[in-house]
Amino acid sequence: MTWKTTEYSGWGSALTATGEVARPERAKALDKLLTETPAPAFGNRRSYGDAPLNDGGRAIDMTRMDKVLAFDAETGVVEAEAGVTLATLMRLFAPRGWIPKVVPGTGFATVGGAIGQDVHGKNHHVEGSFGEHVLSLTLFTNGKRVACSPTRNKALFRATVGGIGQTGVILSAKLQMKRTPGTTMRVTETRLADWDEQIDALSASNATYAVSWIDAQARGSKMGRGTLEESELVADDAPAPAKSKSVPVNMPLFSNGLFARAFNEAYFRRVPASGKTSIKRLEEFFFPLDKIYHMNRLYGKNGFHQFQCVVPMDGVEMLERMMDRIARSGLASPLAVLKRSGPGRAGMMSFPMEGYTLAVDFPNRAKAIKLISALEDMTGEAGGRLYLAKDSLAHGDRIKAMYPEWEAWVTEVAKADPDGAMVTDMVRRLELRS
Amino acid sequence: MQETWIILGATSSMARAFSRALAERGATVYLAGRDMADLKGAAVDLTARGAARAEAVAFDARDPASFQPIIDKVTREEGTINAAVFVGSMPEQSAIDADPSLIDGTVTDSFAGPARFLQMLVPEMEARAGGTIVGVGSVAGDRGRLGNYVYGAAKAGFATYLAGLRNRLTRSGGHVVTVKPGFVDTAMTWGIEGMFLVADPADVATDILKAVEKKRDVIYTPFFWRYIMLIIRSVPERLFKKLSI
Numbered sequence: 153m154t155w156k157t158t159e160y161s162g163w164g165s166a167l168t169a170t171g172e173v174a175r176p177e178r179a180k181a182l183d184k185l186l187t188e189t190p191a192p193a194f195g196n197r198r199s200y201g202d203a204p205l206n207d208g209g210r211a212i213d214m215t216r217m218d219k220v221l222a223f224d225a226e227t228g229v230v231e232a233e234a235g236v237t238l239a240t241l242m243r244l245f246a247p248r249g250w251i252p253k254v255v256p257g258t259g260f261a262t263v264g265g266a267i268g269q270d271v272h273g274k275n276h277h278v279e280g281s282f283g284e285h286v287l288s289l290t291l292f293t294n295g296k297r298v299a300c301s302p303t304r305n306k307a308l309f310r311a312t313v314g315g316i317g318q319t320g321v322i323l324s325a326k327l328q329m330k331r332t333p334g335t336t337m338r339v340t341e342t343r344l345a346d347w348d349e350q351i352d353a354l355s356a357s358n359a360t361y362a363v364s365w366i367d368a369q370a371r372g373s374k375m376g377r378g379t380l381e382e383s384e385l386v387a388d389d390a391p392a393p394a395k396s397k398s399v400p401v402n403m404p405l406f407s408n409g410l411f412a413r414a415f416n417e418a419y420f421r422r423v424p425a426s427g428k429t430s431i432k433r434l435e436e437f438f439f440p441l442d443k444i445y446h447m448n449r450l451y452g453k454n455g456f457h458q459f460q461c462v463v464p465m466d467g468v469e470m471l472e473r474m475m476d477r478i479a480r481s482g483l484a485s486p487l488a489v490l491k492r493s494g495p496g497r498a499g500m501m502s503f504p505m506e507g508y509t510l511a512v513d514f515p516n517r518a519k520a521i522k523l524i525s526a527l528e529d530m531t532g533e534a535g536g537r538l539y540l541a542k543d544s545l546a547h548g549d550r551i552k553a554m555y556p557e558w559e560a561w562v563t564e565v566a567k568a569d570p571d572g573a574m575v576t577d578m579v580r581r582l583e584l585r586s
Numbered sequence: 587m588q589e590t591w592i593i594l595g596a597t598s599s600m601a602r603a604f605s606r607a608l609a610e611r612g613a614t615v616y617l618a619g620r621d622m623a624d625l626k627g628a629a630v631d632l633t634a635r636g637a638a639r640a641e642a643v644a645f646d647a648r649d650p651a652s653f654q655p656i657i658d659k660v661t662r663e664e665g666t667i668n669a670a671v672f673v674g675s676m677p678e679q680s681a682i683d684a685d686p687s688l689i690d691g692t693v694t695d696s697f698a699g700p701a702r703f704l705q706m707l708v709p710e711m712e713a714r715a716g717g718t719i720v721g722v723g724s725v726a727g728d729r730g731r732l733g734n735y736v737y738g739a740a741k742a743g744f745a746t747y748l749a750g751l752r753n754r755l756t757r758s759g760g761h762v763v764t765v766k767p768g769f770v771d772t773a774m775t776w777g778i779e780g781m782f783l784v785a786d787p788a789d790v791a792t793d794i795l796k797a798v799e800k801k802r803d804v805i806y807t808p809f810f811w812r813y814i815m816l817i818i819r820s821v822p823e824r825l826f827k828k829l830s831i
Binding site for chain 1: 597599602610621623624627628630631634635636773776777778
């Protein structure tokens with residue numbers, strides 16, 4: 153059958169949608185759908201909130217449109233259908249010397265999704281966002297296939313990259329990958345005793361990949377403590393792959409403050425005081441949590457929200473106040489990350505800006521929602537921005553004020569999708585197209 | 587050693603996953619089916635994924651004239667010749683009740699067509715003293731049931747054919763693996779009510795490849811279908827005939 157009525161959600165599983173979903177496997181079937189019954193597309197739904205949802209409407213699951221269309225081993229240019237995952241690109245091409253230039257924290261993200269959210273990775277401060285390495289893409293928009301790139305149909309391209317699927321359905325893209333000497337990373341981890349050490353270490357780091365885990369439960373003199381991870385691609389003997397694990401049932405450990413504090417203490421101490429250097433397999437370095445299937449069940453059946461903001465360099469004091477507030481709330485899960493971000497962004501609605509970005513998971517509870525709202529205010533005050541790949545709670549005015557090119561984006565989207573066929577729950581909630 | 591695989595019904599979800607697994611270990615793959623546009627795209631995909639070579643070839647189970655050109659092509663390859671059969675068609679039983687002539691097509695797609703193709707290929711495999719045939723049947727072939735007994739009968743016929751072929755090929759060092767998948771998450775089963783314990787095609791492909799390497803005779807995938815079918819087969823007929831499962 154073409155359509156399956158189903159309930160589905162994003163990665164945070166706090167928001168759900170019920171509607172008809174089609175999952176075409178061949179170009180012919182997809183073309184027919186897009187021509188006769190255009191609907192918004194999603195990939196592996198690794199966005200946390202409602203970006204991939206269309207409650208009461210239809211949606212197209214692109215995960216089976218996953219052919220590699222071309223690969224040039226000399227130049228490292230790969231062309232892939234939207235449903236190919238970034239982990240697949242890494243697995244196929246790393247042994248031949250190439251990896252995607254930018255990957256987010258999960259390898260389940262698809263090429264289409266990575267473009268739609270203009271995702272960033274641990275190397276953003278050096279190599280920019282995913283969209284900056286898209287050489288061109290093919291979009292099904294307003295009844296036809298259109299090619300666009302940074303030089304051709306430029307405005308459409310800039311509205312599509314980071315454009316949460318509103319300009320049409322991304323069919324395929326040509327990506328520039330980067331050279332890798334091998335299939336391993338050399339990872340150096342360092343303990344950081346408090347917030348000041350965090351900021352100093354992140355701004356001083358020269359590593360291509362740099363990210364900090366932050367203990368979002370630590371208070372007082374330990375506030376902001378964590379571990380910095382600095383890494384480079386190297387050719388070395390790969391250690392044996394870790395076994396996949398699965399969280400079989402909803403097990404709300406990560407929404408338990410006591411558990412989170414105990415976990416964080418142990419996690420902090422896994423790095424010796426003198427630091428540690430190790431060799432990791434690429435996928436274990438880039439996608440550490442992908443080995444744990446149904447990881448999101450650790451938040452229980454109510455799901456969770458991830459708060460992620462970026463603040464400009466001069467907003468770092470505000471960020472410290474935000475961190476302090478998070479720590480004092482005792483609500484944060486162990487998953488909390490701080491990193492320096494560069495100026496790289498490829499679309500009108502792209503998230504990054506030069507400064508610092510903080511991401512913290514919270515269980516889906518009233519207290520946490522109130523805290524996140526306060527954090528959003530503080531982000532706005534600092535001249536920062538919220539990330540649409542993570543957001544499930546913000547209000548439209550707040551988001552619009554944070555994205556200076558929002559109006560230009562609306563104009564392009566109106567041209568590309570005049571009938572509003574691509575509208576999703578996120579767009580309705582944030583009133584992004586009106 | 588160089589291996590060449592012919593994939594019959596290569597556009598199906600399971601065939602796609604299995605061909606990709608073969609590509610990643612460097613096989614030469616012939617993708618046989620009707621949707622040439624999709625197969626040509628799939629051939630490029632397999633090459634990018636590491637296949638020594640991949641080529642789309644036209645195959646229609648209901649058109650025996652399409653068989654010999656494929657066999658001529660693969661016999662020009664060196665190394666072992668192998669084949670995997672994923673073809674089959676399953677009209678609704680109610681459609682067959684309304685139009686019994688649909689039985690011919692179902693039996694041709696799911697049994698007679700691929701069997702005839704294999705019968706033409708086997709002498710070449712015997713001459714090379716090796717190679718494996720993977721025949722994908724179905725748990726539906728294990729017992730005739732109200733819901734799909736024509737499709738089930740065709741798959742049962744195919745399973746018996748494969749058993750005989752295994753008996754024959756073993757003598758020359760070749761092998762036949764009979765695969766009986768349960769519910770698999772494919773374009774064909776998408777949105778059908780009453781599906782449970784649905785398997786991912788990539789996991790099915792992994793199971794099949796493992797069975798090829800270990801020279802298993804008959805596998806159920808996922809494995810627990812062996813036990814489900816053991817129970818279903820052991821229900822006495824005088825009781826079974828009154829059930830609708």
